[in-house]
Each structure stands twice: as C-alpha cells, then as structure tokens.
Amino acid sequence: MSAPRPLVDIVGAGHVLDGAALRERPQDFWNPVATRARAVVSPASVPELSAVLAWCNDNGCPVIPEGGRTNLNQGTAASPEAIILSTMRLDRIGTPDPQAMTVEAGAGAVIQTLQERCEAQGLRFGLDFGARGSAMLGGALSTNAGGFQALRYGVARDQVLGLEAVLADGTVLSHLTAYAKDNTGYDLKQLFIGSEGTLGVITRAVLRLHPGPVTRSTALLGFRDFEAVTRTLATMRRNLQGTLSSYEIMWEEFYEFNLAALSEGRRPMQDRFPFCVLCEAEGFAPESDDERFQNAVMQAIDSGDAGDAVIAQSLRQRDELWRIREDFDAEQRLFTVMIDFDISLRLRDMAAFVAEAERSLAREIPEFLGLHVLGHLGDGNLHVTTGLPTPERKDEVKALIYALIARYGGSISAEHGIGINKRDYLHHSRSAAEIATMRRLKMALDPRNILNPGKVLP
Template sequence: MTTFDALKAIVGAKYTVPGEELAERPQDFWNNDPTIALGLVRPGNVEEIAAILSQCDRDRQAVIVEGGRTNLVHGTRSNKDTILVSLDRLNTIEAPDTDNLSVEAQSGAVIESIQNECRRVDLRFGLDYGARGSAHLGGALSTNAGGFQALRYGVARDQVLGLECVLADGTVLSHLVSYPKDNTGYDLKQLFIGSEGTLGVITKAVLRLHPAPSTTNTALIAFDSFNAVARMLNRMRRDLRGTLSSFEIMWNEFFAFNTRAVFADSAPLGLEHPFYVICEAEGFDQDADASMFEACIAAALEAGDVADAVIAQSSQQRLELWKIREDFEAEIALFTNMVDFDVSLPVSRMEAFAEDATQVLKDKVPDNLGLHVIGHMGDGNLHVTTGVPRIDRTKTVKDVIYQIIAKHGGSISAEHGVGLAKRDYLHHSRSAAEVAVMRALKSTLDPNNILNPGKVLPI
C-alpha cells in the first residue's frame, strides 16, 4: 500500500484528489502553472490530521499544507514527490465570547468570515488585508500576516491567545486559552506562528477581539516632503487619542499611475506632490471623532506639513479613495514580469531606501519599467514593485534590492513570509547564528524533514 492509499483510508476516498487530477488546477492564485503532486487529502478534524502526519512521518513522506493559496512567496509550491493537505474542511467558527473578547476558529476559516461573525456582535477581529475573502486563518498565522490595521491592532501573532497544532509525528499540542496572561513556561504558540508550516500544522486558534468602532473618518492627504509625512503620523498618533487605525503612504509614481487608472480625469487631489497618505481613524462618538479628525488635519495644514487634503464625506467616497491603494489591476498589466518586495524599515530610513532603490535600478537594470513604493508606514512596512521586459532580469533586480534593504538595516520580509522566493536571501536579515538556531528547532520538531521541506531555511 502506498502512502497516498493509506491516507485515503484515513480521510475517505471522496476527500482525496489524485495527482493526475491536480494537474488541471493552477498552483496558486498568482501562478497558473499546473499543480504537480502525488495527491491531495482533505482531513475533516484534528484527529485525521494527526493520523496523516504520523503516517507520513513513518514513511518519510513530504507534506505541504494548503490554506487559501494566495501566498506571495511560493510557500506551498509542491513537486511530484509531495502530498498536499488542504484544511478547507476545518472551517468552524464558534460564537464569539463577548465576556472574554475572544473567538475560537479552525484554521480553514476564511478571514472575512471571522470578521463577519464578530461584527454580528459588535466586535472587531483586528487582522485585515486585501486577500480577506480567500485567505484562511491558518495561512495568516503561519506567515504572521499584517495588513491595513496592524498600526492599531498588531500583526497576526498579536491576535492569538491560544493555539492548537499538530507536530510532524502526529503529536497534538492544544493550549486553547482565552486569556492574555499565561507565564507557564515557554510560549510555544509563537514557534508555530510565522513558521510557514515547517514546524507543525496549525489547526485551531483562540483569537483576541476588540469592541467594534462605530465611526470611521478617512482622508487622502498630499505632502511635499517625507519629513512632513513622518510628523503627520506622530501628530495623528497623539491627537487622535488612539483611534488611528491606518496610515498608508504612497510615493508619487504609484499614486499618479493608479489614480489615473482608477479615476481617469477626476483625481481627488493634484498629482504633483511627492508623497500621499490614506489615513483612517475609527472611534465611538460620531460628532466628537469627526471634529477631532478634522481639527488634526487643519492643524497640520496651518503648520505647513500638509500640502492638500480631502476628507471622505460618505462611505462611497471612502471606498473610492481606498481604491487608489487597493486596486492593482493596472499595475499588474504594466509590470508583465513583476518583481515585488515586502520589506520592513525604520521610518527614518524609508526615504533613503527608496532613493537608493530608484538609483540602483537605473544603473543596474536600466530597462526596468518603473518603481512603485507604497506601504503601511505606521508599522514600518513598505511594498516595492517593479517590472522588467524579460523574465531573466528578475534575479538581478532581487539581488540589488535585497542588498539595499540590508544596507538600511531592514527586513526582507515584513508580512508575506519567506517561502521559496526569499529563502536564499535570508542572510540579509538574519545572522548565521540565528539561522543555526532555526535549523536546530526544525530538526528537533521535524527530524525527518517532512513538513514543507526546502522552504524558509536556505539549503
């Protein structure tokens, strides 16, 4: 009996897909190449997952766990010797606990579904990003996703109170507590959050919730200097009394390009300024919050930090402003061979990094198609995108940009993970000693190297 036959016996034949049928499916949302694997299994509970991993560990069978398949770093790329495990059937979301401000959800639950369940009882799940409608909780936790509201609520790991996961040998670790303070030894859950499925399989989590804000105030602001943007971020953090939830910066090249794509000839602000920000504050008192928001922007205008601004006057206007930041169809069409970077930097180094990146691309890759820089400035995260006319030029772009990130003391991955795409550049952000400790953890928890082998750690 093959390993795949044994897994069929565990989950039932109707919950398996043989390799030849998987070839009809794209690898993931971003890659239309056919999926190559021995087969896929879809367990329905943690006991089946434990049995699957136990069997695969005995057989030295490589396993890759799938979520919503929207990752950006080839984190679930498989080969002919791989078994894929989809957790889409583990999608239960329990009723939110309004006393403990928490909710328990399985790893196959879609992020937007968790948000909606919490919204029904006036609670907020603080994790939010563009793939909310397809991304699974397990994938979000395994990559420590960030997103639009990390400034206020933190990244994925900050949302987790308790965790259940399965180790490579089938051992189940379950510590599903609903309280934040728990100093009983090592915080084991943090080993698995952000480890991209290389140390264990996350199956369930207890998530931290917050009272849902009832007011939203949104503005698009133009600036003539980066220093003015930084001063505005600090002003809003102070004067908006903790209600600032988003502060999204856009360099001119991206803003002008995408504004023309979204609005044609009716841009909400002039396109001549070097920096733009979409900012949003959410609170609990409509009149007071709106007044505070407007007063903050007015004070910055009077101080000369803000060049121009528009405040959304309706929910429709708010959505239209966010389209400038969130709609990427035109950019994807422009950058046919896209090379994108997800980096963290000290705010004080962001402008110099962008200037260096622009110059080095001009010098080393003169045929590049432009440089778009945007990001979640409040938590130090920039997204940098360019394109090249030939696919063979992408490695040169990566080599030079990752060197610049290292020069400015940044991280090569802020919220998308490492996977395969960034694995060989890990040394730009982590020392040899740190990588050695990571390898020791991997060999201890997965001695047979069956969990997502070849990802994250350089070979």
C-alpha cells in the same frame, strides 16, 4: 500519481484531489501554473489531520500545509511526490464571547468570514489585508500576516491567546487557553506562528478581540516632503487619541498610475504630490469622532505639512480611495515580469532608501520598468515593486535590492514571509547563529524534514 490509499481511507475519497483535476488547479493566487503534488488531502477534524501527518511521517512523504493559497512567496509550492494538506474543512468559528473578548476558530476559517462573525457581535478581529476573502486563519497565522490595521491592533501574532498545532509525527499540541496572562513554561504557540508550516500544522486558535468601533473617518492627504509625512503620523497618533487605524503611504508613481487606471480622469486632489497618504480612524463616539478627525486633518494642512486633503463623505467615496491603494491589476499588466519586495526600514531611512534603489537600478539594470512604492507606513513597512520586460535579469534585481536593504539594516520580509522566493536572502536579515538555531528547531520538531521542505531555510 494518485493519492496513497491509506490517506484516502482517512479522509474519504470525496476529500482527495488528484490526477487531472489537480493539474487543472493553479498553484496559488500569483502563479497560474498547474499544482504539482501527488494529491490534495482535506481532513475534516484534528484526529484525521493527525493521522494523515503520522502516515506521511512514517513513509517519508513531504507535506505542504495549505490554506487559501494567497501567499506571495511560493510558500505552498509542492514537489510532484508531496501531499498538500488543506485545512479548508477545519473552518468552524465559535460564537464570539463579548465578555471574554475572544473567539475560537479553526485554521480553515476565512479571514473575512471571521471578521464578519465578530462584527455581528459588536466586536473587532484586528487583522485585515487585501486577501481577506480567500486567506484562512491558519495561513495568516503561519505567515504572521500584518496588513492595514497592524498600526492599531498589531500583527497576526498579537491576536493569538491559545493555539493548537499538530507536529510532523501526528502529535497534537493543544493549548487553547483564553488567557492574556499564561506564563506556564515555554510559549510553544510562537514556534508555529510565522514559521510558514515548517514546524507544525496549525489547526485551531483562540483569538483576542477588541471592541467594535462605531465610527469610521477616512482621508487622503498629499505631501511634498517625506519628513512632513512622518511628522503628521506622529501628530495624528496623538490627536486622534488611539483611534488611528491605518496610515498607508503611496509614492507618486504608484498613486498616479493606479489613479489613471481606475478613476476615468477624476482626481480626488487636483495637484500631484510626491507622497499621498490614506489615513483612517475608527472610534466609539459618534458625536465627536468626525470633528476630531477633521481637526486633525486641518491641522496637517494649516501647519503646512499637508499640501491638500480630501475627507471621504460617503462609504462609496471611502471605497474609491481604498481602491487606489488596494488594486494591483494594472500594475500586474505594467510589470511584465513583476518583482516585489516587502521590507521593514526605519522611518528616517525610507526616502533615502527608495531614492538609492531607483538610482542603483537605473545605473545597473537600465531596462527596469520603474519603481512603485507604497506601504503600511505606521508599521515601518514598505512594499516596493519593480518589473522587467523579460526575466533574465530578475536575480540581479533581487540581489541588488536585498543587499541595499541589508546595508540599511532593514528586514527583507516585513509581513509576507520567506517561502522559497526569499530563502536564499535570509542571511541579509538574520545572523548565521540565528539561522543555525532555526535549523536545530526544525531538526528537533521535524527530524524527517517532511513539513514544507525547502521553505524558509536556505
């Protein structure tokens, strides 16, 4: 099937991908299977995007909004008759305003480009995660992404002051205000943030910025028990006076596995520890920040909480430490069939949860290939990955872990969203009344169910 003629007329033939060219395109970052869709259509402006949606709505054609395709839940998977609506051409980034501390950007702005534009003005865009080089603003907002610095700046939602989105029927809702305070009725922007393209297509946003830090200190710490990890988080928060920006935990199995794959035998710390933490602070006082950071790390050691620590002495060393946390290549090779969970839990439950998950898997599904755990501990967010040699028992693993998350009162999606992969487990984290209310919202805004059908809601 090729693109419908009216859509080609709206965006121009050069901005439509269909036929064989489309079938060569991988579905997304994690799924190398060919993209299934009637066409990818890339409007250049909000009026064009609105016209595309209006046509699709009138003709009952499913629409899959798309940014950088880095989502982890098949959020951009399409059916053969769907139109993929790419926002990549809506990539304009305005000049960051150092006085108002805001910037306006289009949905197609790549996160890293946005970060760099702000940095050039001495400002910080407070969202950062591994897919920064490909993920786009619209995708990050519609999944309410979290990442490495949520501890300090909050999640994607917290960066947004004003938003523009287009409804399924083409109606443009534009509220691009730059005010921190704006209590003028319902806060409609929140409907589109985190709803994964099921309620509308985000086209632009006015973003809150922060002063750009001028110093950065990074350390890797080893801990023998989990309580010591959380105690140190609390003291670091206090001692570093609000400059702590990342506190990333790695369980031993993940840390040792990645270290072996990356470092050719070099070890930042000689001993093995059940838990390692990558900790970073960014501040504004070159004359005192390093010393304060060193003191905080020394206090963790002197108190007996941390068994060892290494402080990065150069940008290269910092990058090497972060690579241990950010690189997933070896893990993807190890876990032939990879199953990952992105969960929120109370800090006090985390160690017990992981131990119980491991015990249950060993008992029920002995062929599982181990458990790798890491996460944004400062946000109560763990990423738990396991794997199987073959896919047959994948659903059993998912059912077991999701039921366990529910028993601990956790969230089945801390930051990656629901998409297709977690849709059938939503009831573990949201009540029947909440899911029914989500459905009523969906019906009200997208009565013909054209926007990302089959995602989020079971």
